[in-house]
Amino acid sequence: MPLPREIFLSHSHHDRKFAARIAEMLRQHGVPVWYSPSNIVGAQQWQDEIGTALNRCDWFLLVLSPNSIESMWVKREVSFALQQERMSERIIPLLYQDCEIAKLSWVLPGLQYVDYQRSFDDGCRALLRVWGLGYQPE
Numbered sequence: 001m002p003l004p005r006e007i008f009l010s011h012s013h014h015d016r017k018f019a020a021r022i023a024e025m026l027r028q029h030g031v032p033v034w035y036s037p038s039n040i041v042g043a044q045q046w047q048d049e050i051g052t053a054l055n056r057c058d059w060f061l062l063v064l065s066p067n068s069i070e071s072m073w074v075k076r077e078v079s080f081a082l083q084q085e086r087m088s089e090r091i092i093p094l095l096y097q098d099c100e101i102a103k104l105s106w107v108l109p110g111l112q113y114v115d116y117q118r119s120f121d122d123g124c125r126a127l128l129r130v131w132g133l134g135y136q137p138e
Contacts, residue, residue, distance in 0.1 A: 003031060003131050006059070007026065008034050008060050008081070009034065010044075010052055010060065010062045011074065012074055015065050015096060022124075029128055029133055029136070033061075034057055044061060049082040050077070060078075061092050063094050064096055064097070065097040065098075066094045068099060081103070094116055096116050
């Protein structure tokens, strides 16, 4: 699988500490990632920035938690990604905390996800393996 041009990292703002760790790990391994807190600057129209990033990115990572299931913005981002032909087989749910995944989208339970519940390092290893990369812990 070729390396992503850029990954969109979808998450609830309540899970931003975990999402920031994922974004930093990806960058340390040479994988470009669009992560809203570090990519949206000050007074920019954040809705427009999110839309621009969704249109540009060729992979979609989704942090799954009870917070993301309840997030209107995560639902919008997931819905958009699922409609994009270029994202076919390029949507990777990251299971951060147990949640009712089907509440977010009926399609998601059928996708292969990466489990981060037991070990951050094991989750990172599994995620990077998608692109044939080895994991070097922080």
